[in-house]
Each structure stands twice: as C-alpha cells, then as structure tokens.
Amino acid sequence: MEKHKIFTREGNGIPQSWNPIFGMGIQGSELNPTTSDQLPNSFFKPNCESSVDQRDLFESALSSIVSSPVNSHPGIPIPGADSIVLRELIGRLGSICNSNEISPPSRINSANNSCYNTPLNSPPKLNLSNTTDHQIQGNYPIPGNHQLPPAPFPADPGFVERAAARFSIFGAKNESFKTGGSQFIRIPEENKKLMTELGDSIEEPSVSETGAGIKGQSNGRKRKGIPNTTRGKGKETQSSTTTISAKDDKAVTEVEKEKSEAKRSKSNEKSTEPPKDYIHVRARRGQATDSHSLAERVRREKISERMKFLQDLVPGCNKVTGKAVMLDEIINYVQSLQRQVEFLSMKLATVNPRMDVSMEALLSKDMFRPLVSLPNSVNPFDASVQPFPYGYQSQTNGMISDGPENQFSMNSLMTTMQHNSVMKPSHIDGFGEASTFWENDLQSIVKMAIGQDQPQGIHGQMKVEL
Amino acid sequence: MSPSQQPTSLNNPAYLKNQFAHRFIRALNNLHHTKTPPHHNYKMYNRSTRVKIAANTAMASVVGSRRAWSRAVLWKIRKLRSRKRVNCHHQEKVSLKRRNPKPKTEDFNNPFGDSSQESKLRELVPGGETLDAVCLMGETANYIKCLVAQVEVMKTLVDLYNPT
DSSP: HHHHHHHHHHHOOOOOTTHHHTTTTTOOOOOOOHHHTTOGGGGGSSSSSSSSHHHHHHHHHHHHHHHHHTOOOOOOOOHHHHHHHHHHHHHHHHHHTTTSOOOHHHHHHHHHHHHTTTTOOOOOOHHHHHHHHHHHHHOOOOOOOSOOOOOOOOOHHHHHHHHHHHHHHHHHHSOOOOOOSSEEEOHHHHHHHHHHHTTTTTTHHHHHHHHTTTTSSSSTOOOOOOOOOOOOOOOOOEEEEEOOOOTTTHHHHHHHHHHTTTOOOOOOOOOOOTTTOEEEEEOOTTSOOOOHHHHHHHHHHHHHHHHHHHHSTTTTTTSOOSSHHHHHHHHHHHHHHHHHHHHHHHHHHHGGGGGGHHHHHHHHTTTTTHHHHGOOOTTTTTTOOOOOOHHHHHHHHHHHHHHHHHHHHHHHHHHHHHHHOOOOOOTTTTTHHHHHHHHHHHHHHHHHHHHHHHTTTTSSSSSOOO | GGGSSSHHHHOHHHHHHHHHHHHHHHHHHHHHHHHHHOOHHHHOOHHHHHHHHHHHHHHHHOOOOOOOOHHHHHHHHHHHHHHHTTTOOOOOOOOOOOOOOOSSHHHHHHOOOOOOHHHHHHSTTTTGGGHHHHHHHHHHHHHHHHHHHHHHHHEEEEHHHOOO
C-alpha cells in the first residue's frame, strides 16, 4: 500500500501528535486495565476530517489513562495487564480514522498518517505503529465496525512485552533514568547503516528520535551490558534501544533481550548519529563497562570514522596510518588550500581590465567546469570530493611553478574545447546531462591536452589542471 | 555530516563550483566597479584581500547555514562589515559561543594524539573553536571539499582572465 510505503520509507512520517500522547508517559506495562476500559467511545470517529478534535480527544483520553497508573506505578509490570491494555490501545489506534476498507497494516499506518497529518515542528516522532505494524502484520483483522476491535494479537507474551517495552520507550520522558543495574549510553546516532544491518532500519530512527525528545536528560546515562537475560526471548526487532526509565527498567531490559544474542555479536555497540539523536550503546563483551570508557569509545569510533572519510578527501593519505600523521596531513592540506586561495585571489585582483568581461561570456565558460573536473575522478558526482592529487603534489614544487603549468594545460584545454565548439547551452544546474554529454569529447580533449603538455612532463599523468 | 546525509545537490561538486562561480564573479564585478576603495581599514584596502574575502564569502554563501564553518565565515564577514560602517578601527577577536562543550579532561578523552594538532585544525577551519572533536572532523571534511571546489573555480577564472 502506498500509505504503508510512505510510512515505512519515511519512518518518521508519523505525525507529531503522537509524541505528546506517549510523551506523557505511557507505560504500557503499567497501564491499569480498568482505566483502559474507561476510554471513551468518542475515541472512535470514523472520519478523520476533524483531525484536531480527534487528536485532542485521544490525547485527553490517553492522558487520563496515563496519569492514573503513573502514580500507582509498581516497580514491575504485570504481563496480564499489559496484554489487555496494549491490545485495546493498539486496537484503538488502528480504529481511529478507519474510513475505508484497508488492509490491516496499512490501516494502522493510515490511522497514523491520515489523522495526524498536520505538520508539526517538534522533531521526535513516534514509530509505535511501525513497531506494532511489524508485529501484527497479518494478525490484525480489519475492524469493519467502529467498535473497539477485539485486538486479536497473538497471545504471545513475548510480543506483548515487546510492545510494552516500546510503549515504555515513550513513557520515559518524565521519568528519571537512574536504574538499578542497567544503564545506557546516550549517544547521538551516526549511521543509519548500522541500524539497517541490525535488521530494523525503520524502527531505529524514530525510536531513537523519541529519545531526542528526552534530551533534557543528562548525557551521563549509560547502560551497562547485561549478559543475563530476564525474559522475552523474542526475535531481534529493535536494533537500538531507546531511553529508559526507572520503572521501565524491566521492560527495557526486555527490549534488550529481544535482540537475540545470536544476532547481536560483540559489535553491538552502535555509533550511529542522526543529528540531535541519542542512542544507547551496549558495552561490548569483555570490555570495560564504565560509563566513561563507553562514551569515550564511542567518541573515538566516531572520530575514526570521520578520519577515514577525510583520508579519502586528502590526496595521498591512503598509505598513511595513524591519527597523528593523518592529522598533520590534513592540516597541511587545509593550509595549502587556503594559501592557494590567497594566491589566486591576488592574481585575480591584479587582473584589472578584464573584470569588465560580461557575465554571459563567463557563464558560457562555466559550462566547461564539469568537463574540467571529470578527468580527476571516476564519478564526478560522487559524494566525496574528487581527489586532487595533481595540484597538491605540485604544491611541493611551489606555487609559482604550478601556475604556468596549470594555465598552459587549462588554456590548451579551453582552446581545444572551443574549437570543438560543442557549446551545449545546458541549464546551469543540469550538469548531469552536460557532463555525460561532454564525456565522450573529454577523452579526445584530454589527450590533446596531454600531448601539449608533454614537453612540460610534469608527472607523466593526465595533468588536466582545473 | 556523513556524506549520506548531505543534500544531493551539495554532494555534486560541479554544482558547488557553478554556484560559487556565479557568486564570485558577481562579487568581483561589484568589486572592480567600485572605483574608490574603502579606507576604513588598511587591511581591507588591499584589493587582493578583498578578492579573497569575496571568494570566501561566496563559497560560504553557497553552502549557506548548513555548515558551522560557513556560518562562522558569514558571521565574521557581517561583523566586519558592520564594524566598517561604524568606522571602528579595532578588530576584536570574534568570540563565538561554544556549541558543544570541549572535553573536560583533555588527556583522558583526547582521541587526537597531539592536542596541538587539534588546536591547529581549529584555527584553520573557520568556526572550529567552538566545535568538539567529532564535529570538527566533519566540518573539516566539508570545508576541504568546498575549498577544493573554490580553488578549482578560481584557477579557471585566472586562466580565463590571463590566457597567456
């Protein structure tokens, strides 16, 4: 279903209204079953047109649910109560905005999508329906009527506990995070790739993003590795555990256990970092579980990741190993680039009379830019910058000597290109087309340039300077 | 900061160069059309300095507010301009609020082998003083990428103007 796709693709397309609801501290494990029965039937508005009213109703109802059990919150969730309450809740979630006959998963998705589509600004999003969607695909019948569906979830306690854990995720907002024996490191996420590896890319960003809503908490919360299992041997559904609360300790350990030990290896630690999000990191097996060391390790991994990326950027750093040397190279490179800018600006400043050249002429020359940049990389539209070895290496020879060579090659290139006169009036931003169009001509042009450059014999390579 | 998160248009270095070229050329034309150089600041009077500032500003404006370094560059330029108008001859060091706290115990947490390298990097990358180590690396990567594009464009321009 399209809505389903939209929902899963975005992952975070859940309307923001979910957040206050669950941010109010829904703890599925603690919901009082009796209060849940008292949910007003006005919940069920078949049409989602009055989305705002629905939202308010929902919020108020849920807040009533939430607030009551919060006070009488036991330390340990009751599985029995969990399942009932969860079923009802999920049923209600699904039944809200049921308008047409849609398949169950998309129904749930549409419940979230259509009712709460008004864009709201706060970042964290609820992926509850995502998670539940995963769980109850194929299990949820279409509630044709507008009554509370019987919520025929599998009576699997593991599922219930998982759902409870996920509910508890969003319930952690107002809770303190000091837990007895379990802590999490809250680290900004880095790679979504890591999440997908662990099998649940959809859940991860939004789940962890809800943690972002709990940013008020200090960063010192960490979760130590818990080798022993408490309960819930479900499959690994959630790759990133989210925030925890004191009361949801068990539930969250629940979530932890769900990551099957088989799938979760020593490299369970995540260093993913979508901006402004926090994820929890587990201590690796056999490593220090000290909070400081955990944080430090994550930080170090992030930095090393960035260093690898920088290594691609800075030319000639592939052989270099070690951070110190790498950093020196980076610093030198940045300094050389800045010096180049200064030098070129000096040159441009002295070119006085030419400054009156019309913009059109200059813009027409700009068409050549992608062409010029092509030979230096396989894919000019790659994410990383094209390797710039020639100019950099020539830096060692000195800027002055570099200048005339560059000009020579550039001018020869330009003249040859002008001779070819394949001036395609492509759109300024249509470089994709332009480059592919020029690519065939590029080879011939470059060869000519190289031929003219031979007497210079710089590096014996394609010195198509830019 | 990771490449996967950048907008696709900025991932394209050709796009970067093109945008930068446009703005830079416009700025250059403006520069050279103003016959009377400003006398507010001796440093600013130098034409090459002005060209350099124009180039950096153009590059930073292409990147916009997405990057800390571009924000820092634009902010400094704005401060410079406002001070010029006020006719102030003193150039105070721009002090930016710390965005992310530096690690308290440098030795313990310093992933860099040498802290002087880190400080050097902070000096080089505009706006790097307020960044923590992780963000600093990301900013450096982006800064290098944009610098490369800038240098390429400027070289092309120089060759355009001096076809010798």
